[in-house]
Amino acid sequence: MSAHGVGKVYDGNATATVTLTSDKLGADDVSAAYTSDSFANKNVGTGRAVSVSGISISGADAVNYNLTNTNAATTANITRKDLTVTASGIGKIYNGNATAAVNLATDGLSGDDVTPAYAAALFADKNVGAGKPVSVSGISISGLDAGNYNLTNMTAITTASISRRDLHVSATGVNRIYDGTTAATVTLSTDNVTGDIVSPSYVSAAFADRNIGIGKTVSVSGITISGSDASNYTLTNSTATTTAIITARPIAVKADDKSKTLGAGDPPLTYAVTSGALGAGDAWTGAVTRDAGETVGSYGIRQGTLTVSDGNSGNNYAIGFSGGTFQILYAGSGTCAGDAGHVILQPSKSIGQSGVVRTFVSTDIAGTATGVNETIVSTTPDTAFRWDSTDQQWIFNISTKNLSPNHTYIYVITLDDGSTITFRFGLK
Numbered sequence: 001m002s003a004h005g006v007g008k009v010y011d012g013n014a015t016a017t018v019t020l021t022s023d024k025l026g027a028d029d030v031s032a033a034y035t036s037d038s039f040a041n042k043n044v045g046t047g048r049a050v051s052v053s054g055i056s057i058s059g060a061d062a063v064n065y066n067l068t069n070t071n072a073a074t075t076a077n078i079t080r081k082d083l084t085v086t087a088s089g090i091g092k093i094y095n096g097n098a099t100a101a102v103n104l105a106t107d108g109l110s111g112d113d114v115t116p117a118y119a120a121a122l123f124a125d126k127n128v129g130a131g132k133p134v135s136v137s138g139i140s141i142s143g144l145d146a147g148n149y150n151l152t153n154m155t156a157i158t159t160a161s162i163s164r165r166d167l168h169v170s171a172t173g174v175n176r177i178y179d180g181t182t183a184a185t186v187t188l189s190t191d192n193v194t195g196d197i198v199s200p201s202y203v204s205a206a207f208a209d210r211n212i213g214i215g216k217t218v219s220v221s222g223i224t225i226s227g228s229d230a231s232n233y234t235l236t237n238s239t240a241t242t243t244a245i246i247t248a249r250p251i252a253v254k255a256d257d258k259s260k261t262l263g264a265g266d267p268p269l270t271y272a273v274t275s276g277a278l279g280a281g282d283a284w285t286g287a288v289t290r291d292a293g294e295t296v297g298s299y300g301i302r303q304g305t306l307t308v309s310d311g312n313s314g315n316n317y318a319i320g321f322s323g324g325t326f327q328i329l330y331a332g333s334g335t336c337a338g339d340a341g342h343v344i345l346q347p348s349k350s351i352g353q354s355g356v357v358r359t360f361v362s363t364d365i366a367g368t369a370t371g372v373n374e375t376i377v378s379t380t381p382d383t384a385f386r387w388d389s390t391d392q393q394w395i396f397n398i399s400t401k402n403l404s405p406n407h408t409y410i411y412v413i414t415l416d417d418g419s420t421i422t423f424r425f426g427l428k
Contacts, residue, residue: 001032001057001069005050005076010148012109014039016050018074028061039078044148047075083108083141083149085116089134089160094232096193098123100134102158112145123162128232130161167192167225167233169200173218173244178316180279182206184218186242196229207246210279211312215243248318251276251308255288255301255324262296262328269301269326278308279316285309290326299326330419 006017016039020032035054052072057065087102100123104116119138136156141149167190174185184207188200203222220240225233252275258267269288278284286305293299301324307314413421 001055001067001072003034003037003050003052003055003072003074005074007077007079009079010042010044010081012042012112012145012148014042016076018050018052018072018076020052020055020072022057024061024065028064029059030057030061030065031059032057034072039076042078042148043145044078044080046077048078050074050076078148080148080150081109082152083114084152085139085141085156087118087121087134087136087156087158089121089158091161091163094126094128094162094165094193096126096196096229096232098126100160102134102136102156102160104136104139104156106141108145108149112148113143114141114145114149115143116141118156123160126162126232128162128164131159132162134158134160162232164232164234165193166236167198168236169223169225169240171202171205171218171220171240171242173205173216173242175245175247178210178212178246178249178279180210180281180310180316182208182210184244186218186220186240186244188220188223188240190225192229192233196232197227198225198230198233199227200225202240207244210246210316211310212246212248212316214245216246218242218244246316248316249276249279250318250320251278252320252322253303253306254322255303257324257326258290258301259327259329262294262330266290266326271306271324274322279310282308282310282316288324294328296328296330299328300324301326 002021003018004021006019008017016037018034018037020034022030022032024030033056034052035056037050037052039048039050050073052074053070055067055070055072057067084107086105086107088105090101090103092101100121102118102121104118106114106116108114117140118136119140121134121136123132123134125132134157136158137154139151139154139156141151170189170191171186172189174187176185184205186202186205188202190198190200192198201224202220205218205220208217208219218241220242221238223235223238223240225235251273253271254274256270256272258269260267269290271288284306286307288301288306289304290301291299303319303321303323306321307319308317310316410422
């Protein structure tokens with residue numbers, strides 16, 4: 001009895017199929033059968049050995065034959081089985097790129113050691129979306145049984161979703177100078193994926209109060225995001241808190257110089273703002289003062305109680321104060337020619353105090369060629385010289401015994417404060 005192997009497609013086992021032929025006579029009714037046949041193993045191969053056992057014969061003429069073999073050997077081919085790899089997409093949270101992940105499956109035989117793999121999986125783009133196409137490439141298979149299969153595809157298509165990524169906006173306070181308001185400025189930053197175009201903005205930012213301070217709380221509200229990549233994010237906060245510093249507002253003030261004549265009342269002391277300005281709602285309060293004293297001389301004008309009413313005892317300002325000078329003077333310099341304050345009266349009894357006049361000089365005789373005929377009446381005048389603060393006039397007398405009538409005499413009185421009085425008079 002002879003066996004002829006029948007080729008098969010790999011099916012995961014070593015079972016074989018054969019056809020049997022015999023050397024029976026003519027048309028004798030003799031049928032051959034076998035109990036089992038098998039390849040040496042299940043794997044793909046060409047001309048693989050097939051063992052046949054349990055050969056028997058039957059039929060009306062079988063009794064006329066002596067079966068010489070119950071076993072036989074032959075060969076047959078096991079060819080590769082087609083195998084298709086399919087992919088199923090795995091959803092991800094937005095990460096700024098189009099890379100994807102998939103699970104692979106095959107239609108390989110159950111129990112076979114066949115492992116599929118892929119080189120790359122990509123979404124059509126990086127953006128958020130549901131059921132987005134995913135292209136898989138570089139599919140391959142490996143494993144002990146991979147050689148028994150013919151991989152029919154190296155690419156696959158599936159779908160998956162990209163969901164929004166949580167995004168948090170942080171604020172950093174910007175230090176500023178006091179301006180009388182609680183308004184604040186902050187800079188915003190986000191934890192977006194590097195390179196994404198996401199721009200945060202806010203509606204308002206405010207300090208807890210308007211006064212100066214370090215590490216002052218700033219509350220930010222109305223936070224939103226925009227930009228071409230903003231739709232890939234879920235904004236997790238619309239408010240934020242940070243800190244910043246409010247420093248004192250510089251302002252420069254200069255006291256106006258003032259003066260008065262000896263014995264007169266003080267004029268109002270005033271000042272001017274030379275640089276800077278007050279913040280919203282604030283006002284000057286208090287007044288500048290001068291050093292005490294009522295004798296001829298210079299006195300300093302000080303800041304005194306001058307400050308700013310700002311609800312914070314003036315501490316919101318750094319006031320740069322420049323003092324002034326207050327002078328108490330004898331009657332001012334001028335020409336005594338009948339003008340108010342410098343009228344020469346008839347000689348009267350001298351009254352006054354010492355140390356008023358520095359020099360008393362005759363400087364000219366008008367209308368003559370004689371010139372000065374009395375150069376100096378006195379460099380140390382008598383005490384008959386004073387300022388009458390009630391009538392606002394100088395009271396003094398001079399000797400006229402050496403003067404000629406019908407002449408105009410010009411005198412200059414220099415006072416201790418440096419001022420001068422020029423006066424003219426004549427004798428009949």
